[in-house]
Amino acid sequence: MTAPEDVLAELRALRAGDLPTHGGRTLAYVYDSALPGLDDLAARAHALASSANGLDPTAFPSLLELENDVVAAAARLLGGGVGTVTSGGTESCLLAVLAARDSRPEVTTPSVVLPETAHAAFHKAAHYFGVRLVTVPVDPATFRADPTAMAAAITDDTVLVVVSAPSYAHGVIDPVAPIAAAAAARGVRCHVDACIGGWVLPHADVAPFDFSVPGVTSISVDLHKYAYCPKGTSVLLHANADLRRPQFFAAADWPGYTMLNTTTQSTRSGGPLAAAWAVLRHIGDDGYRTLARRALDSAHRVREGVAGIDGLRVLGEPESTLLAVTATRDDFDVFTVADEMRARDWYVQPQFAHGSSPTNLHLTVTAANAGGEAELLADLRDSVRAATAAGPVRVAPEVVAAIGALDPDTLSPREFAGLLAAAGLGGGAVLPERMATVNALLAAAPPALRERLLVEFLGVLHS
Numbered sequence: 001m002t003a004p005e006d007v008l009a010e011l012r013a014l015r016a017g018d019l020p021t022h023g024g025r026t027l028a029y030v031y032d033s034a035l036p037g038l039d040d041l042a043a044r045a046h047a048l049a050s051s052a053n054g055l056d057p058t059a060f061p062s063l064l065e066l067e068n069d070v071v072a073a074a075a076r077l078l079g080g081g082v083g084t085v086t087s088g089g090t091e092s093c094l095l096a097v098l099a100a101r102d103s104r105p106e107v108t109t110p111s112v113v114l115p116e117t118a119h120a121a122f123h124k125a126a127h128y129f130g131v132r133l134v135t136v137p138v139d140p141a142t143f144r145a146d147p148t149a150m151a152a153a154i155t156d157d158t159v160l161v162v163v164s165a166p167s168y169a170h171g172v173i174d175p176v177a178p179i180a181a182a183a184a185a186r187g188v189r190c191h192v193d194a195c196i197g198g199w200v201l202p203h204a205d206v207a208p209f210d211f212s213v214p215g216v217t218s219i220s221v222d223l224h225k226y227a228y229c230p231k232g233t234s235v236l237l238h239a240n241a242d243l244r245r246p247q248f249f250a251a252a253d254w255p256g257y258t259m260l261n262t263t264t265q266s267t268r269s270g271g272p273l274a275a276a277w278a279v280l281r282h283i284g285d286d287g288y289r290t291l292a293r294r295a296l297d298s299a300h301r302v303r304e305g306v307a308g309i310d311g312l313r314v315l316g317e318p319e320s321t322l323l324a325v326t327a328t329r330d331d332f333d334v335f336t337v338a339d340e341m342r343a344r345d346w347y348v349q350p351q352f353a354h355g356s357s358p359t360n361l362h363l364t365v366t367a368a369n370a371g372g373e374a375e376l377l378a379d380l381r382d383s384v385r386a387a388t389a390a391g392p393v394r395v396a397p398e399v400v401a402a403i404g405a406l407d408p409d410t411l412s413p414r415e416f417a418g419l420l421a422a423a424g425l426g427g428g429a430v431l432p433e434r435m436a437t438v439n440a441l442l443a444a445a446p447p448a449l450r451e452r453l454l455v456e457f458l459g460v461l462h463s
């Protein structure tokens, strides 16, 4: 056996190579409240319940009570409803699509109408559940869903209409009311994906986006984002129990226990749920109001600051805590800006051009960024200067043309391996220090090819 302290030392050494999850310098993937003691509370609550199994609420009634408490907190914030705690935003979105599909068994070719800015989780749902996506272009200036175009896309096959509050990529809120009304008029469900905004926007001065809006039938909100809970919890709310029923699953036709599940999981650790419950209980309504204001104000300061940096511009008019920053000149590359920020110990997330959205950098601002805006903005300004001095990334036009002409369906695994190596992704987990060239090459690949290339890359990583 290896001594526990040695095992933990090994784990600590591995974790030292990761991006920091605290301090506000990682502007995607992680959410930091900056509240002292929160991690410790969550870890202790997690440990108290991680061996309990949510599979059977009659065997572990504590977990049922915790779940009902957590769902009630979400319902208080979002205008009511009944719900389920899931493992994350993707699972909440998957289940919203599943419930919508199965509520309409007479529809043989079900489809979901969604703005092109809706989260990729809905693409995953379509892939898993055999549902067709009808993606509708957004307003090219605001990146908000277009209510007229969304309404026109609804057909007899539509089982669900999706809107975001806000969208992940741009942080803008779709016009929920007219779209939910158009869905309701056709008898179609309307899901508000508030995975990232649901715990913040109730404290912001924005148009209603919750169950107070007629026609909204379900809402997803992630606790592991702006509720600052450890990873592994989200809530899916339905407006009423009838709408929720097709989400549940029972299997009695085998010799074992009747499998009775609310989510895609069956055995469910009590750990993430207990940790989330403890964090919600500790922070409380007033605490969340303060944290939300802090993150909103900080995002506002960053937005104003970016507007004052020569060469940069914020896309659309984000009303939440996220922003997408693009270049206003072509003598530098935002991919290089991301590398320069990395060299200054910041992580900002490159987003490829898509539809009307140009190549940009995504920033998720949290409460931990309050007070650090000046340093962030100064480093961003310096990074643009350095990227301008370096000049734009040059991918030879013939390479761009060659990539654009590749058909992912006809490439062999060997050809993919060659492409990955050529793109600088052949070295497994060891990525190049600077990613701008890799990103520029990936950007030249159409989405279908990029998907296949990166799936091959996953195979290289998991070897």
Ligand SMILES: *Cc1c(COP(=O)(O)O)cnc(C)c1O
Binding pocket: 088, 089, 090, 091, 093, 119, 121, 164, 166, 167, 168, 193, 194, 195, 196, 222, 234
């Ligand atoms: C994060 C996010 C999701 C997916 O959530 P995961 O927890 O990463 O699975 C879905 N929708 C939106 C708007 C999000 O921001």
